[in-house]
Amino acid sequence: MSVKGKREESEKRKHVIKRSFLTAFPKTIPIMTGFLFLGMSYGLYMKVSGFFFVYPLCMSMVIFGGSLEFVAVTMLLGSFAPLQTFVMALMIQARHLFYGITLLEKYKGTGWKKPYLIFGMCDESFSINCSTEVPEGADTGWFYFFVTLLNQFYWVAGATLGGILGSFLTFNTEGLDFVMTAMFVVIFLEQWLKEKKHYTALIGVLASAVCLLVFGADSFLIPTMACILCLLTVFRKPIEKAGGLS
Amino acid sequence: MTLTEEILTIGLCAVATMLTRFLPFLVFRADKPTPKYIRYLGKALPAAIFGMLVVYCLKNVDVTAGTHGLPELISVVRVAGLHLWKRNMLLSIGGGTVCYMLLMQCVF
Numbered sequence: 001m002s003v004k005g006k007r008e009e010s011e012k013r014k015h016v017i018k019r020s021f022l023t024a025f026p027k028t029i030p031i032m033t034g035f036l037f038l039g040m041s042y043g044l045y046m047k048v049s050g051f052f053f054v055y056p057l058c059m060s061m062v063i064f065g066g067s068l069e070f071v072a073v074t075m076l077l078g079s080f081a082p083l084q085t086f087v088m089a090l091m092i093q094a095r096h097l098f099y100g101i102t103l104l105e106k107y108k109g110t111g112w113k114k115p116y117l118i119f120g121m122c123d124e125s126f127s128i129n130c131s132t133e134v135p136e137g138a139d140t141g142w143f144y145f146f147v148t149l150l151n152q153f154y155w156v157a158g159a160t161l162g163g164i165l166g167s168f169l170t171f172n173t174e175g176l177d178f179v180m181t182a183m184f185v186v187i188f189l190e191q192w193l194k195e196k197k198h199y200t201a202l203i204g205v206l207a208s209a210v211c212l213l214v215f216g217a218d219s220f221l222i223p224t225m226a227c228i229l230c231l232l233t234v235f236r237k238p239i240e241k242a243g244g245l246s
Numbered sequence: 247m248t249l250t251e252e253i254l255t256i257g258l259c260a261v262a263t264m265l266t267r268f269l270p271f272l273v274f275r276a277d278k279p280t281p282k283y284i285r286y287l288g289k290a291l292p293a294a295i296f297g298m299l300v301v302y303c304l305k306n307v308d309v310t311a312g313t314h315g316l317p318e319l320i321s322v323v324r325v326a327g328l329h330l331w332k333r334n335m336l337l338s339i340g341g342g343t344v345c346y347m348l349l350m351q352c353v354f
Contacts, residue, residue, distance in 0.1 A: 037336050041343075062260040067299065072259050074302075080251040082258055089262030091295055096263070098288035100270030101280050107271070121267050175347035178321060181303035182342035185325045186335050188300050191293035200290045204297025217305040221298075228294045232287065239290055 020142035023135060028150045031124045035151065038066055039158020040165070041179045047166025048173045049073050056159035064120060064152055067187070068092045069159075070180045084221055091225050099126040106130070110141035120148040122155075197242035203231045313354045321346035 043056040051073070059069050068089055075085050099121055106129065107117050125148045134140045166173075192201045207227040211220040232239070247255070274280060304322075307315040325342030332338070 034336065038339075041339070059256055059259075062256070063263050065263055068259055068263065071299070071302070072256065075255055075259075076247060076252055078247075080247055080255065082254065085255050086258045086262050089259045090266065091291075092299070093263045093266040094295070095288065095292055096266040097270055097284075100267060101274055101284075101288075104270060104274060118267050118271055119264065172351055173347075175317075175350035176343065178318075178346035179339060179343045181300070181318070181322065182325045182339040182346075184296055184299040184303055185322055185342070186329050186338050188293070188296040189326055189329050191296050195293060198293075201293040201297050204294030205301060207294075208298040208301035212301060212305055220305070221302065224298055224301075228291075228298065232290050232294065236283075236286060236290075240286065 016137065016139050017142050019138040020134075021146050023132075023138045024143050024146035025150065027128050027132060028124075028147055028154070031128075031151050032154045035124075035154035036158040036161075038183065039155045040162035041183075042066065042069055043159040043162020043164070044166045044169075044173075045070070045162075045177060045179055046073055046159075047163050048176050049077060051076070051163075053160055053163025053166075056163040057156065060156045060159035061152075064122060064155065065093055066122075066155070067184070070183065073180075078218070084219075087225060088221055095123075096121055099123075102126070102130060106140075107144070110144065113141050113145045117144050117148055120152045122151060125151045195242075197239075199235065199239045199242055200232065203235075204228060207231060317346055317349040317354055320349060 039060065042060070043053065046056045046059075047053070055076075056069075059072065063069055063072070071088065071092060072085075075081070075088075100118070103117075103121070103126070107114055110117060125144075128147050129144050132143070134143045188201065192198055195201060208220070208224045211224040211227060214220070215223050304315075304318055307318050309315045321342050324345045325338050328341045329335075329338035
């Protein structure tokens with residue numbers, strides 16, 4: 001290829017990347033507010049729990065999963081329990097398995113971006129990448145890449161800022177830890193509203209409550225998760241029949 | 247917890263997370279249907295797990311002593327009420343947390 005041809009090629013490539021970014025960015029703006037708010041709450045929560053900002057910075061980069069990061073704070077404050085930590089993390093993050101299955105086809109042929117797309121997969125990037133028709137002139141691979149990158153950037157920035165700003169807070173932060181409870185109540189409610197019969201939601205709450213009473217606050221998680229899996233398997237027929245699972 | 251244990255805890259969370267993200271791409275092929283049981287679990291697990299996480303957050307509430315879990319109860323009802331009213335995640339979380347903080351600092 002001639003020098004001129006090469007230059008044209010690279011100009012065209014730059015243009016495609018720019019178009020992909022300009023398509024991706026507006027899609028992530030609603031996520032930006034949410035992630036900055038929740039990320040800052042998380043960073044702040046870590047700070048008031050006694051961890052300085054490097055913790056939320058590292059954790060939001062390597063884990064990048066809000067629910068688990070919040071739960072991890074409680075785990076860091078307790079005694080070292082590797083098995084419980086690992087199983088809990090698997091169960092909280094299990095939904096990614098299903099995002100992955102859905103994205104198998106879409107992420108095909110994205111080249112070097114693919115490992116990052118998988119690494120940075122989250123509920124929000126999943127829903128954008130699944131539902132957007134990438135317009136003419138932009139590249140799907142670059143579009144997915146920018147959506148994933150921007151979303152992770154908002155989260156990491158929020159978490160780190162929260163951790164740093166937490167040091168300058170002068171008001172009484174007692175009770176701020178309720179932000180985690182509030183977040184899970186909201187997500188649970190959203191799940192509850194999706195179901196017609198609420199069987200799976202009730203199984204989750206009842207199994208946890210019973211195991212909490214039987215095994216106590218420090219060791220009820222693993223039995224709870226085992227109970228949930230058993231109950232969901234045993235009652236698969238009625239649950240599927242009730243419908244409303246999305 | 248020592249620093250090493252902290253790093254291990256965070257590392258385990260990261261490894262478990264990556265397992266859930268990368269496994270489908272290593273195990274399943276785009277042109278083959280996913281086992282039905284796996285698909286079912288994918289739909290049925292989230293509500294159950296988030297139910298468990300709500301209980302997990304409230305695990306140290308003692309209804310027999312202290313404040314009897316009243317601030318938690320009031321604030322959870324407030325979060326749910328706000329959410330059913332406006333369906334705005336930030337408002338529900340923010341409103342509920344401020345409510346709890348006020349209750350803990352000024353009332354109980």
